[in-house]
Each structure stands twice: as C-alpha cells, then as structure tokens.
Amino acid sequence: MKYIALIYADENSGPQYGTDEFNQLIEEYQIITDIYENDKVLMGGDALQDVNTATTVSSRNGKVETIDGPFAETKEQLGGYYLFECENLDEALKYAAMIPSAKYGRVEVRPIQEYS
Amino acid sequence: MSNNNLHSIVKLYWGQLLALLIQILKDVELSEDALQDALESAFIHWNKNGIPQNPKAWLLATAKHKAIDRIRRSKNFEEKKIQYQQLLDIQTDTGIKEDEFTIPDERLRLIFTCCHPALNTNISVALTLQLLGGLTTLEIANAYLVKKDTMAQRIVRGKRKIKQAGIPYNIPEKLDFDQRLGTVLKVLYLIFNEGYSASNGDIPIRQSLCNEAIRLTQVLLNLCNNEPEIKGLLALMLLHDSRKATRFNESDEFIPLENQNRSMWNIQQIEQGVSLVQSALKQKKIGTYQLQAAISAIHAESDDYQSTNWHEITLIYDEILKINASDVVRLNQLVALSQIKPVNELIKPLDSLENSLVTYQPFYAVKADFLNKLNNKEKAKIYYQKAIDLCENQKIKHYLEKKLLNL
Numbered sequence: 001m002k003y004i005a006l007i008y009a010d011e012n013s014g015p016q017y018g019t020d021e022f023n024q025l026i027e028e029y030q031i032i033t034d035i036y037e038n039d040k041v042l043m044g045g046d047a048l049q050d051v052n053t054a055t056t057v058s059s060r061n062g063k064v065e066t067i068d069g070p071f072a073e074t075k076e077q078l079g080g081y082y083l084f085e086c087e088n089l090d091e092a093l094k095y096a097a098m099i100p101s102a103k104y105g106r107v108e109v110r111p112i113q114e115y116s
Numbered sequence: 117m118s119n120n121n122l123h124s125i126v127k128l129y130w131g132q133l134l135a136l137l138i139q140i141l142k143d144v145e146l147s148e149d150a151l152q153d154a155l156e157s158a159f160i161h162w163n164k165n166g167i168p169q170n171p172k173a174w175l176l177a178t179a180k181h182k183a184i185d186r187i188r189r190s191k192n193f194e195e196k197k198i199q200y201q202q203l204l205d206i207q208t209d210t211g212i213k214e215d216e217f218t219i220p221d222e223r224l225r226l227i228f229t230c231c232h233p234a235l236n237t238n239i240s241v242a243l244t245l246q247l248l249g250g251l252t253t254l255e256i257a258n259a260y261l262v263k264k265d266t267m268a269q270r271i272v273r274g275k276r277k278i279k280q281a282g283i284p285y286n287i288p289e290k291l292d293f294d295q296r297l298g299t300v301l302k303v304l305y306l307i308f309n310e311g312y313s314a315s316n317g318d319i320p321i322r323q324s325l326c327n328e329a330i331r332l333t334q335v336l337l338n339l340c341n342n343e344p345e346i347k348g349l350l351a352l353m354l355l356h357d358s359r360k361a362t363r364f365n366e367s368d369e370f371i372p373l374e375n376q377n378r379s380m381w382n383i384q385q386i387e388q389g390v391s392l393v394q395s396a397l398k399q400k401k402i403g404t405y406q407l408q409a410a411i412s413a414i415h416a417e418s419d420d421y422q423s424t425n426w427h428e429i430t431l432i433y434d435e436i437l438k439i440n441a442s443d444v445v446r447l448n449q450l451v452a453l454s455q456i457k458p459v460n461e462l463i464k465p466l467d468s469l470e471n472s473l474v475t476y477q478p479f480y481a482v483k484a485d486f487l488n489k490l491n492n493k494e495k496a497k498i499y500y501q502k503a504i505d506l507c508e509n510q511k512i513k514h515y516l517e518k519k520l521l522n523l
Contacts, residue, residue, distance in 0.1 A: 086282075087284070090292075
C-alpha cells in the first residue's frame with residue numbers, strides 16, 4: 001500500500017536555520033532518507049518552503065479567488081512529506097515515527113486512495 | 117435443538133472461527149458474513165440431524181463453502197479471483213479432516229487488530245466485543261446504553277479503517293509487543309469496568325460485560341502464556357468480580373469495601389486471582405496491573421477493613437507511582453495512608469492534588485471524608501455536595517447523599 005506522511009510543525013518551534021541544531025536536524029533527515037532507500041520503501045518526499053510563501057486558490061462559478069497564505073491558519077503548518085510503499089499501516093507508522101520533526105511536531109499518516 | 121443451545125455454541129467458537137476465516141480471506145466483513153451463513157445452516161441441519169460430533173470443524177468447513185458462494189455471486193468476481201483460488205486450495209490440499217485439535221487459533225492476531233492504537237478506544241471496545249466475543253451489535257449497544265444505529269456506525273467505521281488504512285492482521289514485532297499489549301489490556305479492562313461500575317441500565321447485560329472481559333483475558337493469557345501483565349489484569353478482574361455479590365444491598369444501595377460482608381466474597385475467584393498475582397510477581401517483570409491486583413489480593417485476604425495491612429498497600433502504591441506517576445494513584449495512596457496516619461497530616465498533600473483532579477468526583481468525596489474525620493462538618497458538607505454534583509453513577513450518588521445527610 002502507498003502511504004503519505006505529512007509533516008506538521010510550528011515553524012517557530014524546533015531548530016532554526018543557521019544553528020548547530022538545525023544542521024544536526026538536516027543530518028538526521030539524511031540518515032532516515034538513507035534508511036528508507038535501503039529498505040526500498042521511499043517513493044518520494046520533499047520539504048516545503050515556509051508557510052509565508054503559500055497561496056490559496058478556489059474557483060466558484062467560474063470565478064477564481066486567490067488568497068495570500070495557507071488555507072487554514074493553524075499553529076502547526078505543513079512543512080514537508082514523504083511517500084512510502086509499505087506492506088501495512090504498522091510499517092508505515094514505523095518509518096513515519098523516524099522523521100526527525102516528529103520530535104517537536106506531528107506526522108499524519110494517510111493511505112493513498114488507489115483506483116482500480 | 118434450542119436457540120439457546122446454538123447461541124452458546126456460537127459464543128464459544130465465534131472468535132476462533134472468525135479469526136481463522138479472516139486469516140484466510142483477508143476480509144473482515146466477508147468472513148463475518150460467511151460465518152453467519154454457516155450458523156444459519158447449522159440451525160437448520162443440526163435441528164434435523166442433531167449436533168455433529170465436531171461442531172467447530174463443521175462450522176469452519178461450512179463457512180468456507182459459504183465464502184466461496186459469496187465470492188462467486190459478488191459483482192467484482194474478477195478482482196476476488198485470488199481470494200477464491202486460495203479458498204479452493206485450502207479446501208482440497210489439506211486432505212486431513214479438520215478436527216478440534218488441528219484448527220489453529222488465530223485469535224491473538226485478531227485481538228491486536230481490534231485493539232490497534234490507530235483505532236479510537238470506543239471503536240476498539242466495540243470491535244473486540246463483536247469480532248472476538250461474538251456479541252451482536254444490539255447487545256453491545258444495550259450494554260453501552262447507546263442506540264443500535266450509533267453502535268452500528270461505530271463498528272462500521274472501525275472495520276472500514278482497518279481495511280482502508282491497512283491495519284495489519286498480525287502479532288506486533290517484539291520491539292513493539294509490550295506497548296501494543298498495553299493497548300489490548302487497556303481495552304479489556306475498559307470492558308470489564310463498564311460492566312463493574314454499571315450505574316444504570318440492565319444489570320444482567322452489564323454483568324455479561326464483566327464475564328466477557330474475564331473470558332477474553334483468559335483467552336489472551338492462554339495465547340501468550342507467560343505474560344505477567346496479562347496474569348495481573350486477569351487477577352485484578354477476578355478479585356474485583358469476587359466481591360460483586362456484596363457491593364449492593366437488597367435495596368440496591370452501594371456498600372463500600374469497609375462494610376461489605378466478606379464471607380460472601382467468591383472464594384474460588386479469590387484463590388484463582390491470588391495465585392495468578394503470585395505467579396506473575398515471581399517473573400520479576402512488574403507492571404501496574406500486577407501491582408493493582410496485589411493490592412486487591414491484600415483486601416481479599418484480610419479478615420476485615422481495620423486489620424488490613426495498609427502499610428503494605430501504601431508501599432505498593434509507591435511502586436505503581438514509579439511506573440505511572442498519576443494524581444489518581446496518589447489520591448488512592450492517601451486514602452490508604454489515612455488508615456495508619458493522623459488525617460491532619462494528609463490534608464496538605466491532598467490539597468496539592470486538587471488542581472489536576474478538579475473534575476474527579478472521588479477527590480471531593482475523599483476530602484469530605486478527611487474533613488469529617490477532623491470534625492470539620494461544615495466544610496465536609498461543601499465537599500460532599502461537590503462530589504455529588506460531579507457523580508454520574510446514580511448508586512454512588514445516592515450513597516454520597518446519604519453520607520451528607522448523616523453528617
């Protein structure tokens with residue numbers, strides 16, 4: 001099954017860019033990416049630019065509305081994702097729990113809808 | 117054959133047969149439907165020809181046929197061809213006639229699926245009672261005092277999540293085993309407690325929750341024999357259950373531990389509980405259920421409330437606090453301490469719990485008791501009233517009201 005791991009965190013919590021802690025975080029991300037690749041479960045994944053760069057669009061009756069900012073103003077923002085191919089939820093949860101941001105943020109794991 | 121007779125056979129075999137069918141079919145709903153079909157056939161055939169020598173094997177074989185029928189008839193037969201093939205293989209390749217002893221027990225997998233932490237606890241409780249206990253949706257709804265539709269929805273949601281999110285049907289890896297077992301035990305204890313602290317509703321139905329929880333915990337213990345925490349939980353349930361005949365008087369009023377007629381406690385359950393605790397503690401893998409059961413065992417073996425070894429009980433609470441530093445545990449420890457220490461020394465530590473137990477009825481009842489012992493009747497009244505306002509259990513409420521009146 002395919003699962004997406006959505007990484008949510010408060011952008012102001014956790015290590016900030018330029019600090020030693022931040023460099024360590026990046027290193028940890030490299031380590032888990034290696035594990036995922038080694039175990040052949042990684043189908044994709046990216047980090048997103050910060051939430052200030054978000055733009056939200058909607059289209060109603062042919063009229064497109066564009067808003068500066070994310071869809072929902074929440075304390076924790078979507079900061080990145082991984083796409084896994086796993087045997088079952090337990091396996092997906094195991095890999096998701098390794099994501100370094102899980103230590104101060106949260107990772108939501110969802111199965112990908114597969115159309116047959 | 118009577119309906120009742122069939123019902124008891126179903127209850128006995130349901131969990132094991134369903135677990136096995138799910139293992140083969142990888143589909144909870146199809147397995148349930150096939151087993152249900154088999155039961156309907158059983159009712160007709162057994163009425164005519166009598167109960168077969170090996171009802172369990174009969175039901176399993178029939179359920180497999182019924183599953184094949186259902187797959188054949190289903191719209192998306194093409195998709196299910198693999199399932200179908202698997203079933204046919206099993207039908208033909210075993211050769212040996214299945215009997216009581218060759219039917220494997222796959223219930224442990226099913227328990228871990230039903231009590232997966234990815235499921236809401238309410239849903240786990242309902243799924244466990246239905247898939248393993250063989251209770252109908254209506255029975256579960258009645259026991260939990262919710263409408264049948266509400267319970268049906270809850271169960272459907274659970275089964276859908278299992279299927280769509282890919283919750284596995286297997287026993288967790290060693291690394292996760294203890295934590296996952298903890299979730300299973302929590303669900304079983306919740307089922308027991310719902311029956312034990314039943315405040316209203318149909319009492320026989322509620323008592324059946326206690327019996328069901330005990331039965332399932334026993335099954336779990338048989339499947340992972342040496343787990344001390346399972347022994348601990350089973351012991352705890354048995355020791356609590358041993359007092360059930362004495363917890364309410366003829367007028368259905370609540371009787372606290374100190375006034376219960378101990379000669380009416382169930383000796384068999386006590387002996388079984390005590391020996392389970394002893395054997396668990398010897399394994400030196402301590403857990404909170406074992407420790408709670410150890411406290412229960414001390415009560416069970418004391419002649420009366422006053423001569424209970426309160427000192428030992430307070431020490432066991434210290435051990436529980438090392439594992440689970442909760443203010444509810446601290447509150448219980450203070451109650452035990454009040455039997456051996458002057459109450460005025462305990463008021464301060466009690467007050468320090470108020471912030472976190474601000475909506476917890478027993479906190480106010482204990483505070484009222486302490487104040488009453490210190491002869492501060494006016495203040496005690498205020499706290500009894502607070503406890504009464506928070507109390508959701510009608511019988512306990514009535515008991516507290518009586519205490520308030522008698523001040």
